[in-house]
Amino acid sequence: MNSKELLAILVSFDTTSRESNLQLIAFVREYLAQLNVSSELIFNEERSKANLFATIGPADVPGIVLSGHTDVVPVDGQAWSVPPFQLSERDGKLYGRGTTDMKGFIASVLAAVPGFLAQPLRLPIHIALSYDEEVGCLGVRDLIARLAERPCKPRLCIIGEPTQLQPVLGHKGKLAMRCDVHGAACHSAYAPQGVNAIEYAAELIGELGRIGRQLQAPELCDSRFDPPFSTVQTGVISGGKALNIVPAECRFDFEVRALPDTDPQAVAQQLQRYAQQEVLPRMRTVAAGSDIRFAELSAYPGLTTDAQSDAARLIADICGSDDFTTVAFGTEGGLFDSIGIATVVCGPGSMDQGHKPDEFIHATQLEACDAMLERLTTMFRM
Template sequence: MTSQELLGKLVGFDTVSRESNLALIEFVRNYLSQHGVDSELIHNEDGSKANLWATIGPADRGGVVLSGHTDVVPVDGQPWMLPAFEMTERDGKLYGRGTTDMKGYLACVLAAVPSFKAAKLETPVHLAFSYDEEVGCLGVRSIISMLEDRPHKPLACIIGEPTELKPVLGHKGKLGVRCRVHGAPCHSAYAPEGVNAIETAAKMIVRLNQIGDRLADPAHHDERFYPPFSTVQTGVIEGGRALNIVPSECRFDWEVRSLPGFDANEVEREMRDYADNELLPRMRAIEATTDIVFEPLQAYPGLTTEASSEVARLIATLAGRDDFGTVAYGTEGGLFHEAGIPTVVCGPGCMDQGHKPDEFIAIEQLERCDAMMQRLVEHLSA
């Protein structure tokens, strides 16, 4: 099957992160089996989702990992003009949820399987297809844990997120946190007798903004990235019951997009210190049961790969260019890199089309990725 045909099959599976990805994984597993490739699955705790791992070539040495996630973002509330989970071809473009982020890459990897299988590979290639990347890079962590127990650690990893096949050596990390403020309700006519959870949350959000302003100082800039500084933002807030009741509950979600080298946990530590030492004493002077609770939502590290590294030279050879760049979004690459597997990001499509209605990938991008896979076959056979 060609990469276009395979992409049509993959798009047909609704693998929004809230859904199971098992039907897609079984399709991939059967496809690999038809080409004589064994694979193994690593399920989540309730068995509703799975990662897939497969190796082609000699198993007694490290190899190159081709890694991608199978989940996609929701289409709810988006004005799609074309079917989201049925691929449509128009004017040299292939439309459907996940075409660019990132089932296009998975399709090119699978289309190259017969070539990998037929070649006499001196170095193996590994396929790593994960679940729940879009909600915090969750599934890939069990793949990495599995690799820690294997005798031969992979030599390199190529994450196929959409970069228009430009080699990317860096991206920011992310920390996501939920804060729950538990106040004390009362009639709004007697507001000073209660503890207003929304107003307390607002004070915390102001402190987050102040931290963000500090991080944006030019002294902290890294011009390889855009924006060139670590950012802080509040994305969700909810609280209150009625205007005449001092609200007892408020929760808000915030995140840090951190430059490599900056510990996003510093922001959380500062927020906890502010809550413990300034806000809570005043709240509990009115009502002892009030509280501020921090809950982790998401966390993954940034990525920085040296331009002089072997994996950087490899992707420059495969992509046919060495104008290395960075991306603003996060990937599973930081986790592979943190585990001692040198990693780069390079895949077909443009993230400008990702997460949007009528998402698409240009056929030309698939064709170029197919060519890159064939160069990898030749490289691993040398």
């Protein structure tokens, strides 16, 4: 099967992060098995999702990992003009959820397997498919832990997130946090006798905004990134029961998108200090049981690969370009890099189309990815 045919099959599986990816994994495992390629599955605790890892070529020398995530973002509330889980083609564009982010890359990798097998490889090519990337790079962590235990780790990892096949050596890290504000309810006619959790949460959110502005100081910027500074934003907030009740509870979720040399935990700690030293004492003068609690939702590190490194030179040869760049979105790249596997991001399609209704990838991008993997095959043959 060619990459377009494989993409049609991959898109047909609803692998929204809240759903299981096991049907897609079963298809890939059977596809590889028919080509006499064995694969290892690494399940989550509930065995409702799995990572897949397969090796083609010698296992006792360092090779290259081709990494992709199988989950996609929801289509809920989006106005699609085509069925989201059915591949549609129009004017040279292939439509469907995940076409660009990032089942297009996975389809190209699978289509390249017969070529990988056609002649003996002097270096191995590994296929790594993970789950729950879209909700914090969760699934790939167990897979990476297995790789860390191997006596011969891969030399390089290519993550096929959509970059229009331009090699990316850097991206920001992310920290997602939840803050629960517990106050004291009362009748709104006697509002000063209560502790309004929403108002105090708003004060904390305002402090987050001030911290975010501090991060824009010129000395903290890196012009390689867009935007060139670390960012903070509140994305979800909930609280209150009725307008005539002072709300006792409020919850909000916020995230830090940090430049690789900025510790996002420091941002969270700055807010926590403000909460403990400035806000909570005032709350407790009214109601001693008031509290502010923080919990980490997810986190992954940033990525910076040296443009002069052997890994960067190799990816330049594979991609046919040494025009390295950075991206604002995150990947599992920093996690691979943390165990000594140099990592770059390079895949077909553009994130401009990702996460949107009528997501698509240009057919020419899929063909270009096929050609890139053919170059990889030629370079790794004996």
